[in-house]
């Protein structure tokens with residue numbers, strides 16, 4: 001089967017843990033003859049700039065599915081879910097010393113530095129009736145609505161692109177990629193991925209980070225599952 005598009009995570013999948021972009025992975029992405037959607041927990045301007053600089057502009061799922069756009073200068077779709085996240089933050093920050101990241105630009109989630117006791121914070125959140133969860137991507141901790149994720153983002157961007165989620169190959173590394181990989185037609189976890197992501201993936205790479213992404217793109221092209229430009 002030949003897939004019609006690729007949805008790919010940024011941090012840990014085309015970067016290493018220092019967030020250095022793999023030039024090998026970006027070259028492979030640029031050579032593909034299908035649209036590449038960046039699907040990330042990062043804010044929209046970070047994702048758009050990454051897409052532009054890689055040369056795969058501009059289908060973007062940002063903020064773990066909360067913000068979605070298919071064009072650079074278009075008003076993005078923004079989920080109306082920030083209020084519950086702010087309520088959760090108000091409750092948690094009375095108990096924990098928490099530092100917000102990117103809060104000026106973030107529209108649908110609250111993201112925190114990874115320097116507090118996550119399990120205790122989760123336990124406290126579970127005593128509320130907020131429809132909110134806390135996830136740790138290894139890069140940051142996100143207080144996010146349970147109503148949105150990269151899977152709901154994929155459904156939305158696929159619709160904007162006239163495609164189905166099953167038309168996509170998806171590649172990722174972390175807990176925030178679970179729903180994306182579950183909905184895609186073919187799913188890949190890079191070898192540095194969390195074990196629970198590897199368990200649901202159709203394919204796990206041998207190499208880590210961007211090298212793993214480059215490796216699987218070569219594999220998918222060799223099997224005719226993705227096409228490159230001639």
Ligand SMILES: O=C(O)COP(=O)(O)O
Nearest residue numbers: 010011040041042137140
């Ligand atoms: O925002 C994060 O915590 C990680 O970003 P990612 O989804 O691109 O890996």
Ligand SMILES: [Mg+2]
Nearest residue numbers: 009011012174
């Ligand atoms: Mg990631």
